Amino acid sequence: xxxxxxxxxxxxxxxxxxxxxxxxxxxxxxxxxxxxxxxxxxxxxxxxxxxxxxxxxxxxxxxxxxxxxxxxxxxxxxxxxxxxxxxxxxxxxxxxxxxxxxxxxxxxxxxxxxxxxxxxxxxxxxxxxxxxxxxxxxxxxxxxxxxxxxxxxxxxxxxxxxxxxxxxxxxxxxxxxxxxxxxxxxxxxxxxxxxxxxxxxxxxxxxxxxxxxxxxxxxxxxxxxxxxxxxxxxxxxxxxx
Amino acid sequence: xxxxxxxxxxxxxxxxxxxxxxxxxxxxxxxxxxxxxxxxxxxxxxxxxxxxxxxxxxxxxxxxxxxxxxxxxxxxxxxxxxxxxxxxxxxxxxxxxxxxxxxxxxxxxxxxxxxxxxxxxxxxxxxxxxxxxxxxxxxxxxxxxxxxxxxxxxxxxxxxxxxxxxxxxxxxxxxxxxxxxxxxxxxxxxxxxxxxxxxxxxxxxxxxxxxxxxxxxxxxxxxxxxxxxxxxxxxxxxxxx
DNA sequence: CCTCTAACTTTGTACGGACATATTGCCTCA
DNA sequence: TGAGGCAATATGTCCGTACAAAGTTAGAGG
Numbered sequence: 001x002x003x004x005x006x007x008x009x010x011x012x013x014x015x016x017x018x019x020x021x022x023x024x025x026x027x028x029x030x031x032x033x034x035x036x037x038x039x040x041x042x043x044x045x046x047x048x049x050x051x052x053x054x055x056x057x058x059x060x061x062x063x064x065x066x067x068x069x070x071x072x073x074x075x076x077x078x079x080x081x082x083x084x085x086x087x088x089x090x091x092x093x094x095x096x097x098x099x100x101x102x103x104x105x106x107x108x109x110x111x112x113x114x115x116x117x118x119x120x121x122x123x124x125x126x127x128x129x130x131x132x133x134x135x136x137x138x139x140x141x142x143x144x145x146x147x148x149x150x151x152x153x154x155x156x157x158x159x160x161x162x163x164x165x166x167x168x169x170x171x172x173x174x175x176x177x178x179x180x181x182x183x184x185x186x187x188x189x190x191x192x193x194x195x196x197x198x199x200x201x202x203x204x205x206x207x208x209x210x211x212x213x214x215x216x217x218x219x220x221x222x223x224x225x226x227x228x229x230x231x232x233x234x235x236x237x238x239x240x241x
Numbered sequence: 242x243x244x245x246x247x248x249x250x251x252x253x254x255x256x257x258x259x260x261x262x263x264x265x266x267x268x269x270x271x272x273x274x275x276x277x278x279x280x281x282x283x284x285x286x287x288x289x290x291x292x293x294x295x296x297x298x299x300x301x302x303x304x305x306x307x308x309x310x311x312x313x314x315x316x317x318x319x320x321x322x323x324x325x326x327x328x329x330x331x332x333x334x335x336x337x338x339x340x341x342x343x344x345x346x347x348x349x350x351x352x353x354x355x356x357x358x359x360x361x362x363x364x365x366x367x368x369x370x371x372x373x374x375x376x377x378x379x380x381x382x383x384x385x386x387x388x389x390x391x392x393x394x395x396x397x398x399x400x401x402x403x404x405x406x407x408x409x410x411x412x413x414x415x416x417x418x419x420x421x422x423x424x425x426x427x428x429x430x431x432x433x434x435x436x437x438x439x440x441x442x443x444x445x446x447x448x449x450x451x452x453x454x455x456x457x458x459x460x461x462x463x464x465x466x467x468x469x470x471x472x473x474x475x476x477x478x479x480x481x482x
Numbered sequence: 483c484c485t486c487t488a489a490c491t492t493t494g495t496a497c498g499g500a501c502a503t504a505t506t507g508c509c510t511c512a
Numbered sequence: 513t514g515a516g517g518c519a520a521t522a523t524g525t526c527c528g529t530a531c532a533a534a535g536t537t538a539g540a541g542g
Contacts, residue, residue, distance in 0.1 A: 032521080032522060032523085033522075033523070034521095034522080048524095062522095062524095063522090063523075064522075064523045064524055065522055065523060065524090066521095066523080067521090067522060067523075068522090068523085
């Protein structure tokens with residue numbers, strides 16, 4: 001004999017089934033707590049525990065005084081990027097050393113414009129730099145960081161000690177990072193990249209393009225070129241709860 | 242006069258401050274609910290509400306009978322992989338055509354063992370296949386899929402029509418996918434890979450290793466080799482609520 | 483010294499009641 | 513008719529109590 005499920009979970013099962021089958025239609029209200037107490041013969045505590053899980057599963061929203069409404073017919077199976085901090089995206093950033101090569105203002109051509117969400121022809125800051133395992137060590141990665149002019153007053157501060165840049169800019173500009181996009185792709189090195197990575201022009205590189213977005217738009221976008229056979233990126237997604 | 246914060250929130254503020262400052266050190270136990278009730282002069286209900294939020298914020302884990310332990314000193318700003326389905330990890334899988342090359346049982350050597358979480362020397366199924374843009378089209382990717390013997394009864398079913406494999410296996414075995422890990426790295430092609438991708442041995446490939454884990458362990462692990470300059474992978478993380 | 487058991491501790495589930503606060507809608511009055 | 517206010521409703525917060533289940537610890541017994 002299987003041990004019985006908790007009461008609130010039994011109720012949760014019934015309720016989520018009703019939501020999934022449309023018995024409680026999308027955008028409409030659920031019965032009140034008091035109704036559900038009556039139907040299931042359970043206390044308000046137990047019904048609320050079930051409803052709380054429905055909210056956790058992203059199927060229901062509740063508002064004080066207004067009731068509960070169905071906002072999704074399926075539990076949001078959210079897979080969470082288990083690295084809790086965004087710094088983990090640029091995985092080794094914290095344990096490595098950064099050499100700033102140049103700070104410059106550049107006009108964005110059509111190619112770059114799409115990738116960093118800039119208007120073609122607009123001017124951005126570009127910071128070029130090298131990432132090494134340790135000061136003076138071998139180069140792991142060559143970086144172009146693009147920063148919009150509205151953050152100009154912080155660009156002068158960017159330096160080897162201020163890594164990762166996105167965290168610094170977000171904090172100083174008081175503009176939380178809302179979204180991060182990352183693209184990984186292989187491409188032949190141009191002369192600039194090849195020279196800094198000490199490879200022949202045309203050698204295949206692995207480029208990670210990352211764009212950090214705040215509520216006012218792009219905060220920073222960076223191209224990170226790696227020698228392909230040295231590149232290793234790991235990510236883990238876990239189903240939450 | 243500002244309206245007063247709820248009692249549980251005041252307690253939450255104190256507790257999270259203590260966690261952040263290390264007054265409750267990482268990996269160590271928090272005071273028991275009953276202690277906290279005493280300290281704050283609140284009921285167990287209220288203290289539990291505060292603790293529940295700490296758990297939601299990812300700072301604390303609780304186990305029945307064992308107490309609460311600190312697992313992070315900062316609230317986890319959780320970034321959600323916005324692609325809700327796991328199929329999106331192998332991005333083009335659904336719009337492409339799969340050709341099965343061979344089903345075979347292989348002994349796992351030390352190298353592979355670590356990567357797919359297998360015991361060295363154990364036997365697994367290996368399914369080799371090719372992914373193309375359309376039937377008979379050019380090869381996008383060469384795939385080795387490793388499947389544990391406990392799922393042997395489903396391996397015979399795997400075929401071009403059954404993609405993605407992980408979804409099929411998870412459903413048939415009634416074993417939900419709990420975690421997905423993905424590694425991307427560059428490596429020179431061996432003879433087998435090079436032949437199937439029509440490249441010279443030693444050419445740099447880009448390999449995506451994906452491991453899907455259920456509650457009983459690995460469900461499937463697959464190596465996906467791409468010609469480096471044809472590889473493009475995009476991901477997006479958004480901050481949730 | 484090791485092992486199994488029993489007692490104790492701690493969190494989980496569940497009931498009851500009470501009042502607070504946000505929302506909605508009706509009803510009255512200008 | 514429109515605005516304001518009041519009443520009804522629904523969820524939020526908070527208290528007390530009780531028992532269940534899991535984990536820990538100390539002690540008895542070999």
